[in-house]
Amino acid sequence: MxxxxxxxxxxxxxxxxxxxxxxxxxxxxxxxxxxxxxxxxxxxxxxxxxxxxxxxxxxxxxxxxxxxxxxxxxxxxxxxxxxxxxRATQTNEPGRCAVLLPVLAELPQPLALLEVGASAGLCLYPDRYAYRYGDHVVGSGEPVLECAATGLAPPPGVPDVVWRAGLDLNPLDVTDSADLAWLDALIWPEHAHRRARLRAAAAVAAAEPPLLVRGDLVDDLPALAAQAPAGATLVVFHTSVMYQVPAPRREAFVEVVRGLPGHWIANERPGLLPYDALPEPPGGALHVLALDGVPLAWTRPHGQAISWFA
Structure with missing residues (x-):
C-alpha cells in the first residue's frame, strides 16, 4: 500500500x-x-x-x-x-480493559497478567478500574470505562490479579513527565475524556508500579513468563500491537505464546493473526478479540464497544 x-x-x-x-x-x-x-x-x-x-x-x-x-x-x-x-506509537488506552474484562473474569482466578507491548502498563490494572456497560456498573474506582456491549452479559465482577508485568521495546514511565507527554500526544485531539482517563489511570499505575521489562516479544517472553507466581493463572495479552511486528516475528510469537502455560488473549486488527474464519463485522474500524487463538468478538480500537459472536 x-x-x-x-x-x-x-x-x-x-x-x-x-x-x-x-x-x-x-x-x-x-x-x-x-x-x-x-x-x-x-x-x-x-x-x-x-x-x-x-x-x-x-x-x-x-x-x-x-x-x-x-x-x-x-x-x-x-x-x-x-x-x-x-519513537513508536505506544497509545496506552486503559479503555481497552473494558473489552478484555469479560474474558479475564471467566478465567481461573487468581491471575498473573503479562502484557506484550505494554507501553506504560496502564492495561495491567483491570481490577482497579470501574466499568459501565450500558446501565450495568462493574467494579469501583477511577477511571470509569464505558463500553457498549452486545451479545454478552456484563461480567459479574473484576478479576483477582496477584501479579502484573509488561514487556516492551521501550517501556514508558507514567511518573516521567516526558513519557506522559508522549502518551498525551498520542490521544486524538477531540478526545478530552481519554485525556482525563489517561491521568486517572496513570495515578493508579504510579501508586503501584508494574514490573516493566525492556525486551522483545519473542526472545524475552519465556523468561518473564517464568517469573509469574505459582498458583496463579498466567495470562499473556496484547492489544493493537501486532501491526508493528513483521509477519515472520508474529508467526514466531504465536509459536512461543502457544507453548507457555496459561492463556493468551489477543485484541488485534483482523488479518494480523491466523484465524480460520470471522463473521461479518458490524462496521467501522474493528479489532478481533480472541482467547487461545479462538476469535470471540469484534471490538472498537479504544475499547468503546464489544460485539460478541462466539
Missing amino acids: TTAAQYAEFAAREAHEVSPVYERLSVAVSRDDEVLALLGTLPEAKRQPNLLFGVVRLLGGSVEDPGAFHDYTVANWPAIEAEMRA
Whole structure:
C-alpha cells in the first residue's frame, strides 16, 4: 500500500466519525506530494498517521488546520524525522480493559497478567478500574470505562490479579513527565475524556508500579513468563500491537505464546493473526478479540464497544 493510500484509508476507516480533525488532516496528507515525499524517506513502518500526528503535536505543531500542519511539517522536518525514527506509537488506552474484562473474569482466578507491548502498563490494572456497560456498573474506582456491549452479559465482577508485568521495546514511565507527554500526544485531539482517563489511570499505575521489562516479544517472553507466581493463572495479552511486528516475528510469537502455560488473549486488527474464519463485522474500524487463538468478538480500537459472536 502506498503512503497516500495508507493516509486515505486511515481517514476513511479509523478517523471517520471518531476524529473529524484527523479525518480532515489524513485526507489532506494523502494528497500532499511534499509531505508524502518527506514521509517516503522513512522506513515503511515509521510512516503511519498516528506516529506523524503524535510527533507534530508533541513538538508543538498544529494538527487542526491542514495548511498550518503542512507548513510546520515542512519547516521542521529534521526534528520531526528524528522523533519519528526514535519513537513508536505506544497509545496506552486503559479503555481497552473494558473489552478484555469479560474474558479475564471467566478465567481461573487468581491471575498473573503479562502484557506484550505494554507501553506504560496502564492495561495491567483491570481490577482497579470501574466499568459501565450500558446501565450495568462493574467494579469501583477511577477511571470509569464505558463500553457498549452486545451479545454478552456484563461480567459479574473484576478479576483477582496477584501479579502484573509488561514487556516492551521501550517501556514508558507514567511518573516521567516526558513519557506522559508522549502518551498525551498520542490521544486524538477531540478526545478530552481519554485525556482525563489517561491521568486517572496513570495515578493508579504510579501508586503501584508494574514490573516493566525492556525486551522483545519473542526472545524475552519465556523468561518473564517464568517469573509469574505459582498458583496463579498466567495470562499473556496484547492489544493493537501486532501491526508493528513483521509477519515472520508474529508467526514466531504465536509459536512461543502457544507453548507457555496459561492463556493468551489477543485484541488485534483482523488479518494480523491466523484465524480460520470471522463473521461479518458490524462496521467501522474493528479489532478481533480472541482467547487461545479462538476469535470471540469484534471490538472498537479504544475499547468503546464489544460485539460478541462466539
